Amino acid sequence: GENVGLHLPTLSVQEGDNSIINCAYSNSASDYFIWYKQESGKGPQFIIDIRSNMDKRQGQRVTVLLNKTVKHLSLQIAATQPGDSAVYFCAENRDDYKLSFGAGTTVTVRA
């Protein structure tokens, strides 16, 4: 079965609102997590990463939160823009930088 997954397959957000995308993982040995954004016809694009010795990391308009107790990862996007419409994947690293991807959440931004 999957070790990495997202709670919801789709998310519709009003432009300007904040988005929260969730991900659950099951392997407590995972020590590195990445969020990727995939636009139609393109490869996964790195957004932000976090290591297991941290519980929060901020980037430009994005924040990743890691809760190791419940094995939960989230991506927060502030002031969502139309260009944020894409599929978002969380990925988990267990060894040798091989990543295991979750199923993805499709984010649609409403104007």
Added chain:
Amino acid sequence: EPEVTQTPSHQVTQMGQEVILRCVPISNHLYFYWYRQILGQKVEFLVSFYNNEISEKSEIFDDQFSVERPDGSNFTLKIRSTKLEDSAMYFCASSGGVSPLHFGNGTRLTVT
């Protein structure tokens, strides 16, 4: 910003034919990967390559698949005898080891 480039962007082939998918990883990266994504599904790991050898491969990566780094810049994925179920997007990725994986825009393989 340096990027991973893949060619061709779309490859159509007949079942049973051999295909070679090409990738130019980011120049100072040491770890190379192939992933695939069947339409509408998640990205799946195929193989990782380091120091001129395969470091890990998935159960998808059977004897029909092979990888090669023929020179200092290219990284190729060969499928010897394609099957219909090999139709997918194939993504190459590279990493410097402590950096996240950077992906190319993929090759869409269509097997007819």
